[in-house]
Amino acid sequence: MFDIDYAKTPVTDFYGVNCFTEVEMGKYLSDPIIRQLKEVQRGQRELTSELADFVASAMKQWALTRGATHFCHWFQPLTGLTAEKHDSFISPTKGGKVLLEFSGRELIKGEGDASSFPNGGLRATFEARGYTAWDTSSPAFIKDINGVKTLYIPTAFFSYNGEALDKKVPLLRSNQALEKQTLRVLKALGNTKAKRIIVNIGPEQEYFLVDKQFYDQRPDLRLTGRTVMGNLAAKGQELNDHYYGTIGDRVTVFMSELNFELWKLGISSKTQHKEAAPNQFEIAVVYDAANLSTDHNQLLMDVLQMVALRHGMVALLHEKPFLGVNGSGKHDNWSLSTDDGTNLLSPGSNVEDNLQFLIFLTAFIKAMDEYAPLIRCGAATAGNDHRLGSAEAPPAIISIYLGEQLSTILDTISRDGSCTKSDRQYLQMGMTMLPQLPKDLTDRNRTSPIAFTGNKFEYRMVGSSQSMAGPNIYINTAVAQVLEEVAKRLESAEDIEVECHNIITEFYQEHKRIIFNGNGYSKEWKDEAKQRGLPEFKDTVSALPQMLSEKSLELFENQKVFTKGEITSRLEIYLQTYSKQINIEASIMVEMCRKYVIPAVSEYVGKLSDAIAKQELIGLDTTSQKRNVVIVQNALNLTIEATEYLHVCVAKALSYHDQVLTQAQIYRDEVVPQMQTLRIHVDLAETYTEKQYWPFPSYDDLLFRL
Structure with a gap:
């Protein structure tokens, strides 16, 4: 839960306390330095190492007073998510001691393993170097996760040769x-x-x-x-x-x-x-x-x-x-x-x-x-x-x-x-x-x-x-x-x-x-x-x-x-992302059917059949129950058949791993329709299966239980 002090404090008193805003800068930097930084943000002057050192020192002091022990360059690779690389403020000294340091060089630029992020063929996998560069227009902030506080520095992410590997660089360009x-x-x-x-x-x-x-x-x-x-x-x-x-x-x-x-x-x-x-x-x-x-x-x-x-x-x-x-x-x-x-x-x-x-x-x-x-x-x-x-x-x-x-x-x-x-x-x-x-x-x-x-x-x-x-x-x-x-x-x-x-x-x-x-x-x-x-x-x-x-x-x-290379790489990455997403969805659907749905419905059909046999022994009419068994058994048979065919469709799509567009088209034209077909049979089976036998929470549980 949030700190009770915030619940009792007017919003105006704590708004932005975890953000290195101009107000917070004013507590650690002189007015001339702040003016110079604003000029950098407006593109009116270059960011010098001297200015970066001033800002880094102030940012470190502010972060330490807020309880931060680490800093990270926070960027937005082409995964669609955010990424971060953490470093502590400590720097070892002689005698087994440490200093708390954070320089302008560390503020301005960081280095990560760019080969591990999607690049769409812009670079070979053995070319690992990627850079993060401080985005002066977006304030640094402190992220507090259950009391663990880290200084986050918004950055751009680009390759050794200067190609954009993220979403921020082209946004700033546009x-x-x-x-x-x-x-x-x-x-x-x-x-x-x-x-x-x-x-x-x-x-x-x-x-x-x-x-x-x-x-x-x-x-x-x-x-x-x-x-x-x-x-x-x-x-x-x-x-x-x-x-x-x-x-x-x-x-x-x-x-x-x-x-x-x-x-x-x-x-x-x-x-x-x-x-x-x-x-x-x-x-x-x-x-x-x-x-x-x-x-x-x-x-x-x-x-x-x-x-x-x-x-x-x-x-x-x-x-x-x-x-x-x-x-x-x-x-x-x-x-x-x-x-x-x-x-x-x-x-x-x-x-x-x-x-x-x-x-x-x-x-x-x-x-x-x-x-x-x-x-x-x-x-x-x-x-x-x-x-x-x-x-x-x-x-x-x-x-x-x-x-x-x-x-x-x-x-x-x-x-x-x-x-x-x-x-x-x-x-x-x-x-x-x-x-x-x-x-x-x-x-x-x-x-x-x-x-x-x-x-x-x-x-x-x-x-x-x-x-x-x-x-x-x-x-x-x-x-x-x-x-x-x-x-x-x-x-x-x-x-x-x-x-x-x-x-x-x-x-x-x-x-x-x-x-x-x-x-x-x-x-x-x-x-x-x-x-x-x-x-x-x-x-x-x-x-x-x-x-x-x-x-x-x-x-x-x-x-x-x-550049043509940058947009070509993005097309490849986005198509691959589409294919990977559909592949995961189809694969988990096959797994859920094989491991959970089919065994559960089979057990339920067996239970119904046993009950019908017992009732017939004592002369009871089981016509309606037999009809239900036929419906569920038919849905089960169709589920089994559709599950196996979906597996075949996924295997076909995977075989085109070296043809990005063709693979995406197969996922769209064959895998997605087969998923829809399989879903019809599974959802029908759920309708006729007792809740205690169905292996997953229903839509009723998910949408009406808060």
């Missing part, structure tokens, strides 16, 4: 690319005050909680994070009584400790509530810069699971832990702002601000349409394949919801061909001034992959277990590419306002096919989307190769986000 092009556009529009651009994101994290005693009895949950078999309980989510419902006592106490732990780390958890499915919940944090918010979300998922265990529960982050009820996503709320706090996606009250708003709005529309296949890749995982387009998450077709009011404004502007200035010195663009638009000028469309919600775009496709880095790398890079085109046109324009009108009109007219304000779940929309020429990549295996299309490669190389 932020830099987007900042560069956005500043060019603003300068061309006459805004010379903005010096920095911040990509803001706000993730909404969904998750399930299950009792640990039931979790421990489910090999599928323990090894894959989801149930590969399980019959629906009599009650699911059909009454809609879970969404925003009363939070039970046990979960309330858990959430309280979760908030305390997050607040101590400086993570601004703000909103929490029940979600649509039983035992499903959501936590959302306040918006922050993309890199920091990504780090915080990775840390949030870790803390979430750690705190749940303290309360005898397990937090499930898989996109679809339970068949038949809603899965979990992670909405990515994306916006752009300047260093003076101006939101570039917020409509203004004057002509200049609205012109700026429309430029960035239509640039985003074009970017999402031009690079829709790549944006789809941002949500492509094996787990997310269970959600997208299943009436619980957006379809796999990229579209944008603007709302009728904003769509009407753009339609009107783009139809008016007049570029003549009026006496009031602004263009007659159908609507010369946007009406005073409220912040919530649109309703929320939960069926849209990308929805404009007043001053930001909500990318709703991201899976609950995913890092926020990948989706935002693709969005940032695509928008940067389009803004580069805008900048070039404005910089060479004779009349900026006329060219702005031309850009807004062209971008909207040429890419409005992506705008859809209706029901994304309807069959009619899929038909209409096809007529519009919108691409649909229904699954991960068909989506991921789009990363290597000629258009994608040109985009990444032009914006200096990925």
Whole structure:
């Protein structure tokens, strides 16, 4: 449980105590040193060894006062998880004594065995060297695990030759690319005050909680994070009584400790509530810069699971832990702002601000349409394949919801061909001034992959277990590419306002096919989307190769986000990850059937048969019981047959280990359908088998026992 002192102390008194914030730095560093570090963070000066030594000394003193004995470089390899290498502060001296040391060299750079992490062929396995480099834009923090405290230093991870081996490096590159092009556009529009651009994101994290005693009895949950078999309980989510419902006592106490732990780390958890499915919940944090918010979300998922265990529960982050009820996503709320706090996606009250708003709005529309296949890749995982387009998450077709009011404004502007200035010195663009638009000028469309919600775009496709880095790398890079085109046109324009009108009109007219304000779940929309020429990549295996299309490669190389080698390696890693995930799921399904389900159901059939024989000896009618035996025996026979065939399918897929794409296609086309077939037979057998004979906790146990 959390320290009782925190329970009695106002949040304002302990918020961020485990984070090396500017306030904490001020206790150990002089103002000039802090100013220099801020300049490094803004890219205005190089990080010198002298400055690093000052910061390292202060960081060590702070960590020691908090009780830390070790430090680690914390990074995000392409496993989708986080990784860390721990070192103690001690340094041996003569006479068997030790000193507590931590230098700028140790702060700035670390070294790990990069060959043990996925690299997608970027390097040979005997080339082991990989480096971690301090990310000055993300504060160090102390992780407290049952009183054991360690200083964590957020870092980037790259190879000996400088290739990115993680998700942070390309995210920082994409932020830099987007900042560069956005500043060019603003300068061309006459805004010379903005010096920095911040990509803001706000993730909404969904998750399930299950009792640990039931979790421990489910090999599928323990090894894959989801149930590969399980019959629906009599009650699911059909009454809609879970969404925003009363939070039970046990979960309330858990959430309280979760908030305390997050607040101590400086993570601004703000909103929490029940979600649509039983035992499903959501936590959302306040918006922050993309890199920091990504780090915080990775840390949030870790803390979430750690705190749940303290309360005898397990937090499930898989996109679809339970068949038949809603899965979990992670909405990515994306916006752009300047260093003076101006939101570039917020409509203004004057002509200049609205012109700026429309430029960035239509640039985003074009970017999402031009690079829709790549944006789809941002949500492509094996787990997310269970959600997208299943009436619980957006379809796999990229579209944008603007709302009728904003769509009407753009339609009107783009139809008016007049570029003549009026006496009031602004263009007659159908609507010369946007009406005073409220912040919530649109309703929320939960069926849209990308929805404009007043001053930001909500990318709703991201899976609950995913890092926020990948989706935002693709969005940032695509928008940067389009803004580069805008900048070039404005910089060479004779009349900026006329060219702005031309850009807004062209971008909207040429890419409005992506705008859809209706029901994304309807069959009619899929038909209409096809007529519009919108691409649909229904699954991960068909989506991921789009990363290597000629258009994608040109985009990444032009914006200096990925080299061809780096993006090629990622494609290989992501396809391998898909295959490995399906392989584990199929293998545990075979094991559960062979070792548990088939013996249990066989025993139950034998028990029924014995009971029938005894009753017939005394002349009782056993017709209905015989019918049940026939049903269960048939389900058992089909289970045995389907289990063996699934094993054959997995063996076939494994034989293609040297053909990454082909192997993934076999898992998708043969293994996954056979798993679905086997599940039908197993779930039917569960329906007719007495609970005392069934070897695993049921959906009723897992979803309604907290």
